[in-house]
Amino acid sequence: MMRTALFPGSFDPFTMGHMDILRSALKMFDKVIVAVGYNSTKSGFFHPALRVEIIKDATSGLENVEVCSYRGLTVDFCKKMGASCIIRGLRTTTDFEMESVIAQANRKMAPDILSIFIPAGHEYSFISSTVVRDVLVNGGSARCFLPKNVDIDKYLKLREG
Helix, strand or coil: CCCCEEEEEECCCCCCCHHHHHHHHHHHEEEEEEEECCCCCCCCCCCCHHHHHHHHHCCCCCCEEEEEEECHHHHHHHHHHHHCCEEEEEEEEEEEHHHHHHHHHHHCCCCEEEEEEECCCCCCCCCHHHHHHHHHCCCCCHHHHCCCCCCCCCHHHHCCC
């Protein structure tokens, strides 16, 4: 039986920290689905379709990774995709507190789907999508925070479009 996990998030944009979490998850699962969630309460910096393309570029050298987007409850999407686990990355204790509450709610709605927390490596624990967006908005170079396969200038042009 193939072990499949879902790695959901807004990934606005996908950073080296996200890549670190994904690489760790691939050591535990046969397949990892990176899923960009549509959040109706957030407008986002990059459109979700562009985020999917950024992640596809970032993960182009990795096997057993699928990239897609979804709407609705994460646990419902897990069931649809045949994923038995939700992967969540942690940078700080604050992340743990927030993610723990979400994991408990997900467990109540779908007891058969587990949440697995993977801490980011110390060299990536300070990187957040918020920081990367701030650098980009202010005209700085965010390349050191992004996977090397990502041509961020291309996506900034598409965003402005």
